[in-house]
Amino acid sequence: VQHAYALHDLNETLEERVRQRTMELMKVNAALADARQIADAANIGKTRFLAAAGHDILQPLNAAKLYAAALQERYAKLPAKALAENIASSLESVEAILGAVLDISRLDAGGMPSKLEDFPLEPLLLQIRTDLAPLAEEKGVRLTFVPTSVTVRSDRNLLRRLLQNLVSNAVKYTREGKVVVGVRRRAGPKIEIEVVDSGIGIPDHQLETIFQEFIRLDEGTRTAQGLGLGLSIVDRIARVLDHKVEVRSIHGRGTRFRVTVPIRLAIGRPLQPAEPVRVHRALRLDGMRVLVVDNEGSIRDGMAALLSGWGCETLLAGSMQEALKIGGTRPPDIALVDYHLDDGTGLDTIALLRWRIDRTMPAILITADRSVEVRDHASGIGVDVLTKPLKPASLRAAMAQHRARREAAE
Numbered sequence: 001v002q003h004a005y006a007l008h009d010l011n012e013t014l015e016e017r018v019r020q021r022t023m024e025l026m027k028v029n030a031a032l033a034d035a036r037q038i039a040d041a042a043n044i045g046k047t048r049f050l051a052a053a054g055h056d057i058l059q060p061l062n063a064a065k066l067y068a069a070a071l072q073e074r075y076a077k078l079p080a081k082a083l084a085e086n087i088a089s090s091l092e093s094v095e096a097i098l099g100a101v102l103d104i105s106r107l108d109a110g111g112m113p114s115k116l117e118d119f120p121l122e123p124l125l126l127q128i129r130t131d132l133a134p135l136a137e138e139k140g141v142r143l144t145f146v147p148t149s150v151t152v153r154s155d156r157n158l159l160r161r162l163l164q165n166l167v168s169n170a171v172k173y174t175r176e177g178k179v180v181v182g183v184r185r186r187a188g189p190k191i192e193i194e195v196v197d198s199g200i201g202i203p204d205h206q207l208e209t210i211f212q213e214f215i216r217l218d219e220g221t222r223t224a225q226g227l228g229l230g231l232s233i234v235d236r237i238a239r240v241l242d243h244k245v246e247v248r249s250i251h252g253r254g255t256r257f258r259v260t261v262p263i264r265l266a267i268g269r270p271l272q273p274a275e276p277v278r279v280h281r282a283l284r285l286d287g288m289r290v291l292v293v294d295n296e297g298s299i300r301d302g303m304a305a306l307l308s309g310w311g312c313e314t315l316l317a318g319s320m321q322e323a324l325k326i327g328g329t330r331p332p333d334i335a336l337v338d339y340h341l342d343d344g345t346g347l348d349t350i351a352l353l354r355w356r357i358d359r360t361m362p363a364i365l366i367t368a369d370r371s372v373e374v375r376d377h378a379s380g381i382g383v384d385v386l387t388k389p390l391k392p393a394s395l396r397a398a399m400a401q402h403r404a405r406r407e408a409a410e
């Protein structure tokens with residue numbers, strides 16, 4: 001009987017201790033959950049701030065690039081040209097770093113939602129080849145794209161950025177040899193887009209770390225510049241698109257990245273992209289009347305300095321109303337309009353300029369907003385989009401394209 005009572009007391013004591021420990025664990029878990037919620041909120045706030053501040057961050061950089069480009073134009077045949085080129089090169093590096101950090105912030109904050117559609121893969125690959133061919137030629141690396149006829153289902157812009165980061169990395173970390181991009185069909189409605197290089201390779205024990213931010217291998221640091229953000233962006237975009245990314249590598253002999261993408265087997269013959277208007281190398285912008293609309297005075301001054309070096313007549317406006325007044329007095333040949341204005345958007349301004357002055361007026365929207373909505377809206381009304389920080393070569397090519405089209409039409 002005494003043993004029975006002792007066991008009964010022991011059970012009650014044990015149950016009470018279990019209840020106490022359970023309550024303590026519940027309190028600790030609740031505190032951890034609160035701390036995690038606070039940390040998540042702070043991280044989301046940080047990423048949203050960086051994503052929203054992109055415009056303000058890129059504005060002064062855009063102005064600096066315009067001034068540097070103007071210096072390069074004016075001192076093309078003087079000793080100061082080297083200084084101007086060094087300034088421009090440094091600004092390019094800053095732009096690449098800021099662009100990567102802002103991309104990561106937008107992806108973490110959910111600011112890059114995917115818009116799935118069916119589209120032929122070949123034009124997208126040709127665009128990447130065109131963009132990266134100068135880099136490969138400069139390094140002496142053979143860049144080869146194997147033709148394909150597949151139609152994939154993905155987000156066109158996000159997939160292009162994912163593949164462009166992979167191909168760019170492959171070129172950067174290949175000292176000599178070649179980079180090959182091709183498509184391999186798999187069982188089921190899927191393909192694998194492969195980016196294969198003969199570069200420095202990755203040791204086996206570091207394959208799992210290369211997709212982390214600011215991770216660069218010692219040998220990679222000696223081979224190419226950068227902060228190690230390209231593959232981190234690839235990983236985030238792949239998760240947004242739900243595309244599997246695999247990597248295999250032999251240290252010292254090369255690396256193979258594979259991106260698995262769903263395809264559509266029978267949706268009809270893919271549309272052929274329109275042939276771009278050929279711009280002759282000798283085509284100049286002399287005498288072209290250009291309306292620049294931007295609410296930042298430094299941007300307007302930088303654009304005026306750059307455009308005057310190209311022989312353009314520049315009309316400057318700081319708002320929609322000023323643009324309507326100046327454009328109505330002296331109709332421009334083309335309008336370069338910032339998206340964020342104090343009295344409306346750049347697209348609204350372009351629409352009003354066309355309605356009141358010239359319905360066929362060419363226009364280029366210049367913006368730090370890389371959202372799909374802005375691009376779709378601009379495309380819907382026939383407006384080209386260039387993103388900040390602005391590349392002067394891209395601006396000049398776009399203006400020359402518009403001038404060539406107008407001259408061809410006349």
